Amino acid sequence: MQIIRFAHLKPQPWRNGGGVTRELASHRGGTSAGATSSDGGAWDWRVSIADVTSAGEYSPFPGMERVLTVVEGELLLLAVDGTEHPLEKYRPFRFSGGAASSSALPTGDVRNLNVIAREGAFKAYTSIVELSKKRAHPVFEGQLGILLQGQAAVSPGNAGQDSGGGQDSGGGQDGAPVALNRYDSVVGSDSQTPEILGRGFLAVASIDPLTS
Incomplete structure (x- = not known):
């Protein structure tokens, strides 16, 4: 993660x-x-x-x-x-x-x-999502979830697996939630899909490759 x-x-x-x-x-x-x-x-x-x-x-x-x-x-x-x-x-x-x-x-x-x-190569989208404490919002491959406002934490979709590299591997012990600060971003994945819970607003930037 x-x-x-x-x-x-x-x-x-x-x-x-x-x-x-x-x-x-x-x-x-x-x-x-x-x-x-x-x-x-x-x-x-x-x-x-x-x-x-x-x-x-x-x-x-x-x-x-x-x-x-x-x-x-x-x-x-x-x-x-x-x-x-x-x-x-x-x-x-x-x-x-x-x-x-x-x-x-x-x-x-x-x-x-x-x-x-x-x-001609990629198509970009931005959506604004209101977060919930009861229903996690997943961030998939090709997406970036950016916390805009409020309090939230992110957990790996498959706790206990090794996380990928990055600026902050982020995963707590045994897949425990990791707190996000304002404008922190979560890189999406399909194999270990991060899930965000909290109160506030999340921007989801999606980049879709275009096929010729």
Whole structure:
């Protein structure tokens, strides 16, 4: 069971220098979820969290499709190719990475979850899930579960088996639940599917490969 601890992630400057991003996971070639790249966008998909503290332009990503979700703050005014879109908290919005885009902050700073995937190779989705203390939410292969708000813990689906490598192997003794902090991420698996219980909201970023 692999947990990516948000507090351990290093902020990276935007490609255009207008802000900072913390990369949760990316994929390029043989690199998989939970292994980050630092080569300025030479990846097929990426999941990241960006702090937006001033109005301005966004970095262009030609050939990519983006799904942006405000996860902290009230409102982001996103302009895409001259059309303005008011984005409220927890409402994912899809747009072309190659479009001219910029944002304004009418209610103050925001934090965005960004899921970006290469067009024709992958399709990205973001969903917001309300957690329950009685019914665990599974995180499957190709997904990343990010705790946005509240208190939650994650357990491996098959307690007692060896867990995979990662930033934090995470599994307690005998499969005991492991507490998650805000914006910590759980890497999904089909063989030992992590299960999250708690109160609050979870973002599930899904990356589906496209067949030719």
